[in-house]
Amino acid sequence: MRPIAIAFCATLAIVAALLVAFQSTLVPGVAGEAYYRQPAFFPIITLVLVAAIGALGAVRYALGARLLEDDELAGTTPHVATLLAVAVLFALYIGLAKMFGYLAATLVFAIGALVASRSADTRSVVAMVICALLLYLVFRVYLDVWFPEPLVLDWLGSRND
Amino acid sequence: MTSLLPSLYSGFEHVLTPAVLLTMLIGSIAGIIVGALPGIGPAVAISVMLPATFGMPPIIGLTVLLAIYCGSWYGGAVPAILINTPGTPSAAITTFDGYPMARAGAAQRAICIAFTSSFVGGMLSVVSLVLFAPLLVQLARSFGAPEYLLALLMALALVLFALRDRVVEGALMLALGLAISTVGLDPNTMTERYTFGVTELYNGLPLIPVVVGLFGVAQGFVLLDRHALGVDATRIDPGTVSLAGVVEVFRYWKTLLKSSLIGITVGALPGIGVETSGLFAYAEARRASSDPASFGKGNPEGVVASESANNAVTGAAMVPVLALGIPGDAITALIMGVFIIHNIFPGPQLFAEQPQLVSGIFASMFLMNIMIFLILLFSARYVAKLAEIPPGPLSVGILLLSFIGAYSVANNFANVWIALIAGIFGYVARRLGLPIVGLMLGIILGPLIEERLRQTLSIGQGSIGYIVERPISLAMIAAILMIVALSVVRAIRERRS
DSSP states (O other), X not given: OHHHHHHHHHHHHHHHHHHHHTXXXXXXXXXXXXXXXXXXXXXXXXXXXXXXXXXXXXXXXXXXXXXXXXXXXXXXOOOHHHHHHHHHHHHHHHHHHHHHOXXXXXXXXXXXXXXXXXXXXXXXXXXXXXXXXXXXXXXXXXXXXXXXXXXXXXXXXXXXO | OTTHHHHXXXXXXXXXXXXXXXXXHHHHHHHHHHHHSTTOOHHHHHHHHGGGGTTSOHHHHHHHHHHHHHHXXXXXXXXXXXXXXXXXXXXXGHHHXXXXXXXXXXXXXXXXHHHHHHHHHHHHHHHHHHHHHHHHHHHHTTOOHHHHHHHHHHXXXXXXXXXXXXXHHHHHHHHHHHHHHTOEEOTTTOOEESOTTOGGGTTOSOHHHHHIIIIIIHHHHHHHTSOOXXXXXXXXXXXXXXXXXXXXXXXGHHHHHHHXXXXXXXXXXXXXXXXXHHHHXXXXXXXXXXXXXXXTTTOHHHHHXXXXXXXXXXXXXXXXXXXXSOOOSHHHHHHHHHXXXXXXXXXXXXXXXXXXXXXXXXXXXXXXXHHHHHHHHHHHHHHHHGGGSXXXXXXXXXXXXXXXXXXXXXXXXXXXXXXXXXXXXXXXXXXXXXXXXXXXXXXXXXXXXXXXXXXXXHHTXXXXXXXXXXXXXXXXXXXXXXXXXXXXXXXXXXHHO
């Protein structure tokens, strides 16, 4: 994780430094206003802090400072393939919800994510189907959350016309 | 003080309605479930439930989230005692004596002791909130912009101080949060700042999807990395209510009171953290005990100390939030976010303009402690079964909730993308040990700090030298310098050792 930590801190520092360097273009000043009323006044302070502390962090990690993982993750190894698969499924979930509607997309995502995380036993699948239906009832029916009509229904409708 | 009882009475009148009581019941049950499930903390639950409260009246929305907050601290003791796995980080200390008690066949007794201690701690904490928040409001009435600015900076300094060996990482996340908070239209000149022409960013990055991502989606990913707990289901049979266990707690009344006071003090100070309160209280109980060697081997007094202290944090942590608008940790920052989303701005003005809401919050916190205690006494057997749920399906469940939560804020899929990106960022940050609490506090407190800084400079016509002439400001500057000095001394000592 050390190279990632160095890259993370360094990237934050560089991006912040670039934003400060191009401040006048990105956030133009307002003539006649005192310096503390300028729109870029507070952003400059925060970005300088990010650049300075980010650089310090990168240097510390490069010099071998101890890398302390979150307590809950300490001692675990990242399951990169599972994480990537579930993240991609989550992104697909957004597209599927537009295409096939919330309920169908939720069922597809839930079962897909269970398979990806190797947890797809009968009990879990049934529990997830119930969970999806409950969420639909609570948010769609009780809280009246609006969802767009599934695109697939539009297409089928236009073909029938 | 004379107006306290009528104010409380009006608060009870405000919350003793079927709608508030029903949401309190739902929130309490949800909180207990969240606490009993190792892997979901109150921050995750509040963040994913936040959007559902959007269309509710403020008192109902706040009640359901506060009930989740309070309920989770109670529920965390169940897996801590039964399977040696704390449901919430604060319950970690409860495992020291709770689990040995369960192994010795006294699970039912240990659980009753834990719930009763939590109840006493929680009630005393709400009393402290009712007593001290108005006092702090009185003090805050003499605050001007410089004092508010310094109070905010002091809270941030305390949070960084409490991060101990992660001060640089915490400071980086805090600065990043402050920088993110500046995206959108400048409130003074209405100039675009880092919006890159995207009109949706004029009001800044939407808070709820970011919160849902940082806590909900990220936690979903974190759980994918965890193995199943391998619960021994045969041990999960704590039975039902044991009155002996309830009464036994009061045999340790000194520890109960002392630990509750420790919890209240720690809760009211920003950044120290609920986990620390349990640890302090446990250490003090062991020090004061006539049989310190029995601690860690199933001494009920250890459970009393840990549970009363960690639950005493809840009400006290709301004191600076309600009175000053200054949250001390990620969860109270989230609750502060709930206020802001409902267009309620905590601080002295809230007490002056919406006394009914404030007293309603006080009253609902009293009632929810009673409700949670009663629910738990009669449902511990079922709550314990929750610990059997493996992390995989739990992770998928959290992701489902995060999706609908982020979407329902504005019925907009763009918010789900924001939640996903924030979730990936949150996961990577946690892997790298970068504390999310700093980021959250930066995002939520950034606009307040900017406003107060401008006002402070405006009073001094561009100079801040005048603030040392104000006694309260001077005291606050001294306190901040002391916190910084203590941090440096501690760092030097740790390096030498």
